[in-house]
Amino acid sequence: MDEMIAGTPVFTGERAHAGYRLNRMAMSLTDAGHRARFVADELGYAREMGLDETEVEMVRQRDWKAMNDAGCSIYLLIKIAGSLGQSLLQVGAHTSGRTLEEFMASRKGH
Amino acid sequence: MGRVVGGIGSSHAPSFGTVYDKGQQKDPMWAPLFDGYAPVRAWLESLRPDLYVIVYNDHMNRFFFDAYPTFALGACEVHPQADEGWGKRDLPDMRGDPQFAWHLARCLVEDEFDPTICQEMSIDHGVMSFMPMLADTNWRTPVVPIAVNVIQHPIPTARRLYKLGAAVRRAVECYEKDINVVVMGTGGLSHQLQGARFGFVNQEWDNQFLDQIEDEPEVLASLSHRDYMERGGTEGIEMINWLAMRSALGPSVKRVQRTYHAPMITGYGLLALAPV
Numbered sequence: 001m002d003e004m005i006a007g008t009p010v011f012t013g014e015r016a017h018a019g020y021r022l023n024r025m026a027m028s029l030t031d032a033g034h035r036a037r038f039v040a041d042e043l044g045y046a047r048e049m050g051l052d053e054t055e056v057e058m059v060r061q062r063d064w065k066a067m068n069d070a071g072c073s074i075y076l077l078i079k080i081a082g083s084l085g086q087s088l089l090q091v092g093a094h095t096s097g098r099t100l101e102e103f104m105a106s107r108k109g110h
Numbered sequence: 111m112g113r114v115v116g117g118i119g120s121s122h123a124p125s126f127g128t129v130y131d132k133g134q135q136k137d138p139m140w141a142p143l144f145d146g147y148a149p150v151r152a153w154l155e156s157l158r159p160d161l162y163v164i165v166y167n168d169h170m171n172r173f174f175f176d177a178y179p180t181f182a183l184g185a186c187e188v189h190p191q192a193d194e195g196w197g198k199r200d201l202p203d204m205r206g207d208p209q210f211a212w213h214l215a216r217c218l219v220e221d222e223f224d225p226t227i228c229q230e231m232s233i234d235h236g237v238m239s240f241m242p243m244l245a246d247t248n249w250r251t252p253v254v255p256i257a258v259n260v261i262q263h264p265i266p267t268a269r270r271l272y273k274l275g276a277a278v279r280r281a282v283e284c285y286e287k288d289i290n291v292v293v294m295g296t297g298g299l300s301h302q303l304q305g306a307r308f309g310f311v312n313q314e315w316d317n318q319f320l321d322q323i324e325d326e327p328e329v330l331a332s333l334s335h336r337d338y339m340e341r342g343g344t345e346g347i348e349m350i351n352w353l354a355m356r357s358a359l360g361p362s363v364k365r366v367q368r369t370y371h372a373p374m375i376t377g378y379g380l381l382a383l384a385p386v
Contacts, residue, residue, distance in 0.1 A: 006306070006340060007307055008306060009305075011261060011263060013262050013263065013264070016175045016178075016262050017175075020175065023175055024176075026195075030171060030192065030193050032193065035195070068305070077304075079170075079194070088303065092309065096304075096309075103308070
């Protein structure tokens with residue numbers, strides 16, 4: 001059972017392990033050559049890195065929330081997203097179940 | 111014998127690098143933060159430091175979960191900038207100080223800290239994002255980085271970081287060379303980068319933290335991880351790195367600069383303290 005902090009699970013070693021394949025692929029994207037290969041053929045690269053088909057589908061769908069829920073660290077998730085042209089704000093909003101526009105609208109007056 | 115001549119607590123963020131590289135420091139969104147660094151930079155120059163010890167955290171750039179160190183100490187001639195997944199900034203690599211680092215390693219182990227000692231250690235925005243605001247980017251002064259696991263729980267307690275800073279001070283004071291050392295602690299302040307509470311910032315807590323790190327650090331050392339994360343977000347737990355900076359200064363301090371600004375999804379803090 002995850003320890004929850006205001007609705008968000010604490011990122012434990014067990015979560016890092018559950019998301020290990022996603023985390024490992026994301027880490028590989030700190031290399032420019034790997035990024036180029038991922039961008040050229042993201043699904044092929046993901047399979048080559050050992051992602052299962054559920055995880056490959058998360059990448060195809062840009063389903064940041066599903067990846068985060070599956071144990072992909074936010075710091076690694078933004079490497080996948082960044083390679084595909086999406087920002088931390090887009091990713092973070094998505095993990096909270098909102099679009100970037102919805103998130104920004106909720107910030108008005110802050 | 112060396113001496114700790116100053117302490118700096120600072121937030122770090124990739125956005126600092128973007129703003130700096132685009133020359134947007136005077137932009138109204140950012141000036142209230144960046145203006146705070148100028149007096150700290152002038153003060154830092156006046157201290158003529160020989161070395162910076164920087165207690166920070168890596169963000170899945172040098173270290174990965176295959177073997178994740180709780181504490182990692184760099185004993186390197188050079189600390190290259192890490193590629194965080196979008197290419198490096200146009201900044202020179204930083205210089206290290208392996209002679210001091212090995213001395214620090216011996217002292218820390220004697221003091222019952224057991225860091226992973228790295229002879230290759232790239233550094234990410236945890237160091238590189240705020241340092242160009244504090245020093246010329248020819249990096250005349252070498253750095254000895256200590257990376258702390260604040261990402262994959264279980265992570266060290268706030269109390270452990272507080273003890274780490276005291277151990278760094280003891281190591282500086284028994285060094286064979288007569289050197290001036292500035293200790294930095296970096297991370298936070300409140301931010302929540304994921305999940306239902308994405309974007310959460312707690313300005314009241316951040317300002318309380320800035321008060322207490324100066325005057326009542328024992329109170330902060332006694333807090334639990336849950337206290338930090340409920341008040342400052344799950345990613346805001348980085349704030350415990352500041353406790354190492356504070357305890358390295360000894361019991362009494364004088365404030366040189368304090369800045370706080372929360373323009374978006376992070377409370378940014380800067381605090382410069384001199385030992386008394």
